[in-house]
Amino acid sequence: MKIFEILGKAITSMSAIIFVLAMVVASGTFFSHTLFYEVFPSGMTEWEKSIATWTLACAWELTVLLTTVNTNYIGKKIPIAMAVCSGLIILLFLHGFDGGLSLLDYFKRFFIGILVAYINIVFSSLFLSAWQESRREKTAEEKLKELELLHEEQTRELVKTKSELDQSKKDFDQLFLLTEELEKFKKMELEKLICPHCNQPQKSVFHLSSHKALCNAKQQRNEN
Numbered sequence: 001m002k003i004f005e006i007l008g009k010a011i012t013s014m015s016a017i018i019f020v021l022a023m024v025v026a027s028g029t030f031f032s033h034t035l036f037y038e039v040f041p042s043g044m045t046e047w048e049k050s051i052a053t054w055t056l057a058c059a060w061e062l063t064v065l066l067t068t069v070n071t072n073y074i075g076k077k078i079p080i081a082m083a084v085c086s087g088l089i090i091l092l093f094l095h096g097f098d099g100g101l102s103l104l105d106y107f108k109r110f111f112i113g114i115l116v117a118y119i120n121i122v123f124s125s126l127f128l129s130a131w132q133e134s135r136r137e138k139t140a141e142e143k144l145k146e147l148e149l150l151h152e153e154q155t156r157e158l159v160k161t162k163s164e165l166d167q168s169k170k171d172f173d174q175l176f177l178l179t180e181e182l183e184k185f186k187k188m189e190l191e192k193l194i195c196p197h198c199n200q201p202q203k204s205v206f207h208l209s210s211h212k213a214l215c216n217a218k219q220q221r222n223e224n
């Protein structure tokens, strides 16, 4: 079943249209070349005539191809005119306008001519819509990719911010512990400056020792 899926994708792709267009151009080159060769002046030398007819045939078919694929720039009328010309070339190539042919022969030749013109007309609109759709798909894909990249970037930033937040929390906890220790130390140091007799805090160790010598509470206790 997978093979049908691949086949389906292949025949509906842009490449399939380009492939068929290339085949139409390739076959058209031979038809145009033969026709040009027939009508080019017989006075030309063989190599001149060959080169001129081949290059002109290629130029003509490439013009048909380019107008077919650029319908969005030049409108629909020119590709249709080119397609009709392609059909006429085929008709001339098949001697569709010669006299003395049976009705069936004329029908066959005109049918092929109209068919080639029709293929060109169909492809001019088919190519345009397929091309526009593939462009749209590409734009949507690009947009999706852009959004995915943005999402990835934002996720990365979020992870980074989260880790920074965790680190800050750790730092804060550590700071809190340090502050607690510092407070304890400060309390201990302040306790060392309290006079053991009257329980009054002193400014420094020197103040304490001079205060202790003169402390009223101590003297009163001694007197008792």
Ligand SMILES: [Zn+2]
Pocket (backbone or CB within 6 Å): 195, 196, 197, 198, 199, 200, 211, 212, 215, 216, 217, 218
């Ligand atoms: Zn005291």
